[in-house]
Amino acid sequence: MFDETTGRDASTRREYVRGMAALAGGAALAGCAGDDSTPTPANSADGGGTEGTDAATGSSPTAGGPYTASMSPMGGVEFDAVPERVFTVFPGYADMAVALGHGHKVNAVYVPEMSGTTMNHYYHHLDGVSFDWEDLADPLSDGLPKELLFELDSDVHLADPAWASTQTGWNRSDVEEIGSQLAPWFGNFFSGTNAPAPEGYDDYEYYDLWELFGNVAEVFQEGARYEALAAVHADLVSTIQADLPPKEERPTAVRVTLAGDGESFWTYHLNKPGTWLADTRPLGANDAFAERDWGGLWGEVDYEAMLETDPDVILHLWGMTPNYSIADTIAELESHSAGSQLTAVQDGRVYPAGMRYQGPIMNLFQIEMGAKQLYPDLFGEWPDYEDGEHYPEIPEDEWLFDRTRVAAVVNGEF
Structure with a gap:
């Protein structure tokens, strides 16, 4: 079983980051509001643009010398040049690098085969976009070894120093050593x-997924690419939300993973704040476990709890990754004395979901996936999916976002 315990804008993005540095208190909670809107791109129809960017490639020149990117908990980070060797842990940051045209620079990602295969299931539908994962290091194959970070000698570590300080064998001084001696x-x-956040990070700020992505775009000086993709996301979310039925008419749903013992489920909320919910929150389904307090990042329930809530739809997290067989999961539910009584099982509404560690491209596909699974009458039915296959082919007139546009942005052809 996959280890669920791994802890494991009218203004331009530059103006936004400056503002965040000044807002500390109230703005620190901006991500807590659960707002899935995307800042108005600065190169939108109002005639704005990203100062200093190359219109043909979406890249910003670096000849002007050092620049600064800012985000909590690091604060302002100065770079002499755009990074050439990029360390990531979770695939959401690798997906950000791909989206910004720098995916070839990634030198590590969590469980490369699982992360890379899943990412490529989505990229399959974007001409000219792919992620070469085969020779990448797994930063968590043996804890988080400092030796690996020294060996990789990266120019930036797209990972949270607060999180790193909690890993086995690490403390805050280890984090500072890597930051000062390496990158x-x-x-x-x-x-x-x-x-x-861990003790000692009292001023930790929270962001939504697209705010995180915008901050990472500053690292790579790719404001134009960020703004173009943010516009696709904003249009996708607004299109879906404009057609949603009243809350009382929406389906009840759960997001779960069947545990290895076959008798319990790892489970997550649908609509609470957090980047892990950036694909389900915009869809506004009724969370069957909304009142449950897991007391942590996720919880565990048994069949009795599932029968008690009896959701209309079951979204099986990791169901489109090579770590799970959605066909075997459905068969196991159907053959179980309690599972076979679940409405979602009887109605054939157990669906594969994506990954919680999502970046912007993954987020676009996973929002579309969820919309079709939850509201087939509104957004078109979710096609049949077979284990190991790419994200299913969907007729162009049923796309909820423009793949051609996304591919053009990633490839710098916009």
Whole structure:
């Protein structure tokens, strides 16, 4: 079983980051509001643009010398040039690098085969976009070894120093050593669920997924690419939300993973703050476990709890990754004395879901996936899916976002 216990804008983005540095208190909770809107791109129809960017490639020149990117908990981080060797832990940050045209620079990612295969299931539908994962290091194959970070000699670590300080064999001085001797940290893990940060990070700020992505875009000086993709996301969310039925008419749903013992489920909320919910929150389904307090990043329930809530739809997290067989999961539910009584099982509404560690491209596909699974009458039915296959082919007139546009942005052809 996959290890669920791994802890494991009218203004331009530059103006936004400056503002965040000044807002500390109230703005620190901006991600807690659960707002899935995307800042108005600065290169939108109002005639704005990203100062200093190359219109043909979406890249910013670096000849002007050092520049600064800012995000909690690091604060302002200075770079002499755009990074060439990029360390990531969770695939959401690798997906950000791909989206910004720098995916080829990634030198590590969590469980490369699982992360890379899943990412490529989505990229299959974007001409010219792919992620070469085969020779990448797994930063968590043996804890988080400092030796590996020294060996990789990266120019930036797209990982959260606060999170790193909690790993076995690490403390805050180890984090500072890596940051000073090798390369800066630039990541924010606890925005995943807006969970409390470790002791000593009292000013920790939370962001939504697209705010995180915008901050990472500053590292690569790719403001134009960020703004173009943010516009696709904003259009996708607004299109879906404009057609949603009243809350009382929406289906009840759960997001779960069947545990290895076959008798319990790892489970997550749908609509609470956090980047891990950036694909389900915009869809506004009624969370069957909304009142449950897991007391942590996730919880565990048994069949009795599932029967008590009896959701209309079951979204099986990790169901489109090579770590799970959604066909075997459905068969196991159907053959179980309690599972076979679940309405979602009887109605054939147990669906594969994506990954919680999502970046912007993954987020676009996973929002579309969920919309079709939850509201087939509104957004078109979710096609049949077979284990190991790419994200299913969907007729162009049923796309909820423009793949051609996304591919053009990633390839710098916009």
